[in-house]
Amino acid sequence: xxxxxxxxxxxxxxxxxxxxxxxxxxxxxxxxxxxxxxxxxxxxxxxxxxxxxxxxxxxxxxxxxxxxxxxxxxxxxxxxxxxxxxxxxxxxxxxxxxxxxxxxxxxxxxxxxxxxxxxxxxxxxxxxxxxxxxxxxxxxxxxxxxxxxxxxxxxxxxxxxxxxxxxxxxxxxxxxxxxxxxxxxxxxxxxxxxxxxxxxxxxxxxxxxxxxxxxxxxxxxxxxxxxxxxxxxxxxxxxxxxxxxxxxxxxxxxxxxxxxxxxxxxxxxxxxxxxxxxxxxxxxxxxxxxxxxxxxxxxxxxxxxxxxxxxxxxxxxxxxxxxxxxxxxxxxxxxxxxxxxxxxxxxxxxxxxxxxxxxxxxxxxxxxxxxxxxxxxxxxxxxxxxxxxxxxxxxxxxxxxxxxxxxxxx
Amino acid sequence: xxxxxxxxxxxxxxxxxxxxxxxxxxxxxxxxxxxxxxxxxxxxxxxxxxxxxxxxxxxxxxxxxxxxxxxxxxxxxxxxxxxxxxxxxxxxxxxxxxxxxxxxxxxxx
Numbered sequence: 001x002x003x004x005x006x007x008x009x010x011x012x013x014x015x016x017x018x019x020x021x022x023x024x025x026x027x028x029x030x031x032x033x034x035x036x037x038x039x040x041x042x043x044x045x046x047x048x049x050x051x052x053x054x055x056x057x058x059x060x061x062x063x064x065x066x067x068x069x070x071x072x073x074x075x076x077x078x079x080x081x082x083x084x085x086x087x088x089x090x091x092x093x094x095x096x097x098x099x100x101x102x103x104x105x106x107x108x109x110x111x112x113x114x115x116x117x118x119x120x121x122x123x124x125x126x127x128x129x130x131x132x133x134x135x136x137x138x139x140x141x142x143x144x145x146x147x148x149x150x151x152x153x154x155x156x157x158x159x160x161x162x163x164x165x166x167x168x169x170x171x172x173x174x175x176x177x178x179x180x181x182x183x184x185x186x187x188x189x190x191x192x193x194x195x196x197x198x199x200x201x202x203x204x205x206x207x208x209x210x211x212x213x214x215x216x217x218x219x220x221x222x223x224x225x226x227x228x229x230x231x232x233x234x235x236x237x238x239x240x241x242x243x244x245x246x247x248x249x250x251x252x253x254x255x256x257x258x259x260x261x262x263x264x265x266x267x268x269x270x271x272x273x274x275x276x277x278x279x280x281x282x283x284x285x286x287x288x289x290x291x292x293x294x295x296x297x298x299x300x301x302x303x304x305x306x307x308x309x310x311x312x313x314x315x316x317x318x319x320x321x322x323x324x325x326x327x328x329x330x331x332x333x334x335x336x337x338x339x340x341x342x343x344x345x346x347x348x349x350x351x352x353x354x355x356x357x358x359x360x361x362x363x364x365x366x367x368x369x370x371x372x373x374x375x376x377x378x379x380x381x382x383x384x385x386x387x388x389x390x391x392x393x394x395x396x397x398x399x400x401x402x403x404x405x406x407x408x409x410x
Numbered sequence: 411x412x413x414x415x416x417x418x419x420x421x422x423x424x425x426x427x428x429x430x431x432x433x434x435x436x437x438x439x440x441x442x443x444x445x446x447x448x449x450x451x452x453x454x455x456x457x458x459x460x461x462x463x464x465x466x467x468x469x470x471x472x473x474x475x476x477x478x479x480x481x482x483x484x485x486x487x488x489x490x491x492x493x494x495x496x497x498x499x500x501x502x503x504x505x506x507x508x509x510x511x512x513x514x515x516x517x518x519x
Contacts, residue, residue: 165493165513168491172494176494
């Protein structure tokens with residue numbers, strides 16, 4: 001086996017087995033910190049040994065066994081130092097053994113623990129990327145533009161709280177599952193959005209590593225919970241959004257709006273997969289949640305070969321459905337954008353002017369307003385709105401686009 | 411495992427009869443289900459006295475150790491197997507006493 005093959009085997013094992021190894025060890029030792037450290041050591045051992053010894057026939061089994069030995073070594077060392085803590089090292093898994101249902105996967109327990117509502121939202125994101133995604137602390141720190149030490153402390157504090165407050169390592173009860181699952185999906189959607197519209201003056205406008213990671217983790221959840229409509233919806237939404245990524249930023253680094261994108265460069269296979277999921281959900285006949293509706297809206301957009309062929313009445317109808325579910329001002333804003341295409345910019349402007357109090361600090365609100373005012377020929381007002389949007393936007397490609405648009409006003 | 415459920419409030423008025431009745435019923439349930447350890451309501455913060463005797467010369471000060479808009483108005487100590495159970499009980503407790511609560515684990519050996 002060539003060095004490159006071994007390297008690929010290690011990369012693949014990391015992608016496929018990291019969460020499983022951390023989850024198995026957390027279950028066995030009842031301690032996320034022990035599990036994380038031992039998993040990292042096991043992968044380091046693989047990097048050192050596999051090139052000479054060869055890739056083991058069952059890489060996942062090898063990694064779990066190696067990590068288990070590392071964990072036991074660590075616990076022995078600590079035991080010698082603090083004999084009194086011996087008891088604490090025993091697994092505090094005093095639940096009666098649960099019947100192994102279809103969703104009884106260790107990784108699912110891990111995800112629910114990392115996304116526990118008692119942790120701050122940004123901590124849930126960091127912990128999920130570390131424990132489930134296998135990203136390193138420096139990688140996560142870079143992704144969210146915070147210092148490595150800060151991110152390290154955030155994760156350390158979270159692990160300490162999970163242990164001290166005894167946040168359980170289990171899949172929530174059927175009664176709590178919908179709420180808790182929507183918390184997990186929110187974390188994944190946040191990771192995806194940060195990749196799709198990255199914030200910060202020094203960062204790339206789109207960060208495919210983050211969108212890819214979010215999709216990978218959502219796929220994992222879909223494998224574990226194949227019958228959940230919102231999981232399918234979120235996956236479809238991500239795929240149909242990701243499919244447009246190649247057309248999203250121009251060669252000069254400007255954001256390209258949906259109507260101006262080169263649809264030929266969209267990823268056809270991602271679109272096909274997304275459409276398949278949306279059709280599957282429609283066929284189920286079950287009432288859709290917000291991710292399923294958002295996915296359906298994106299399916300309408302990605303079905304049009306040309307922006308002019310977009311079925312706007314269908315888009316507005318879907319937004320009407322979404323507003324009933326989630327009457328938030330951001331949804332109302334997006335609905336107004338579709339209304340502008342159907343009923344004209346004047347109607348849309350009247351709608352969004354009512355959102356001013358709630359969305360005054362939201363860049364997309366001012367960008368939308370600027371565009372509507374431009375279409376209505378109200379140049380002065382449009383320029384002021386572009387200025388406000390440029391000040392509030394944190395994305396370099398969006399700023400470049402808005403600046404050009406403002407400068408084109410006459 | 412035990413958790414301290416602190417009741418947080420920003421006014422010194424006492425619980426209404428309806429709130430008292432709801433808390434009593436909730437306490438009885440905690441006892442029946444084996445979660446009960448202790449519970450108490452506290453007098454207003456300005457009835458507090460702080461003592462610092464760390465160096466052997468007790469310094470006595472009138473008033474709470476921390477002046478703040480919100481303060482500890484009472485507490486439960488509950489027994490729960492994990493944080494999910496503790497949070498569920500605290501969520502009910504907050505509803506019954508009609509005040510905000512904080513859940514904090516009590517250190518154990």
